[in-house]
Amino acid sequence: NAGVMQNPRHLVRRRGQEARLRCSPMKGHSHVYWYRQLPEEGLKFMVYLQKENIIDESGMPKERFSAEFPKEGPSILRIQQVVRGDSAAYFCASSGVESQPQHFGDGTRLSIL
Amino acid sequence: GIQVEQSPPDLILQEGANSTLRCNFSDSVNNLQWFHQNPWGQLINLFYIPSGTKQNGRLSATTVATERYSLLYISSSQTTDSGVYFCAVEDGGTSYGKLTFGQGTILTVHP
Numbered sequence: 689n690a691g692v693m694q695n696p697r698h699l700v701r702r703r704g705q706e707a708r709l710r711c712s713p714m715k716g717h718s719h720v721y722w723y724r725q726l727p728e729e730g731l732k733f734m735v736y737l738q739k740e741n742i743i744d745e746s747g748m749p750k751e752r753f754s755a756e757f758p759k760e761g762p763s764i765l766r767i768q769q770v771v772r773g774d775s776a777a778y779f780c781a782s783s784g785v786e787s788q789p790q791h792f793g794d795g796t797r798l799s800i801l
Numbered sequence: 802g803i804q805v806e807q808s809p810p811d812l813i814l815q816e817g818a819n820s821t822l823r824c825n826f827s828d829s830v831n832n833l834q835w836f837h838q839n840p841w842g843q844l845i846n847l848f849y850i851p852s853g854t855k856q857n858g859r860l861s862a863t864t865v866a867t868e869r870y871s872l873l874y875i876s877s878s879q880t881t882d883s884g885v886y887f888c889a890v891e892d893g894g895t896s897y898g899k900l901t902f903g904q905g906t907i908l909t910v911h912p
Contacts, residue, residue: 788832
């Protein structure tokens with residue numbers, strides 16, 4: 689399967705813990721995007737990364753959230769000290785170049801107890 | 802930033818009916834995609850269509866970039882077409898890579 693792979697599919701954390709979401713882009717893709725879908729809402733852009741670079745983080749909350757896409761390995765979205773409002777579906781997408789179709793993974797459903 | 806409006810917000814059909822979903826956007830775009838989010842939450846790519854017309858089986862889409870709208874046509878609808886349909890655009894200005902999504906059209910197809 690050469691699609692975008694996200695893991696875990698479901699993640700449960702208690703308030704104050706850390707959440708790490710992983711995304712492996714499609715083979716040959718070097719552009720990765722993260723989106724968040726809050727309950728009963730549409731999808732909102734969070735961050736756009738290329739290998740070792742953050743291109744656009746205009747949608748990232750100012751605190752507790754960070755993202756990376758290292759030279760080797762998957763992209764990671766990290767949420768520190770999670771709160772109930774972080775409960776959402778987090779989707780990763782990848783593309784070969786800018787302005788080409790973005791292909792989405794199945795998402796990670798994050799639940800905060 | 803660019804605004805994306807989808808209509809109608811909700812649509813209820815009987816199996817076999819046809820429908821048209823609309824997406825209006827407020828500025829020029831580099832990229833426009835239509836997605837279907839199924840009841841399991843998966844986002845399925847339907848079309849990459851910044852301009853022109855494409856068809857895939859019972860679905861087709863048309864984007865008129867100069868008039869800033871796109872249409873998604875579903876013919877002979879089936880219960881498996883139920884879900885939420887999203888239009889998403891990439892601003893043709895400086896927001897390269899960033900997709901802005903509409904609020905979606907919730908489609909329910911009854912047998």
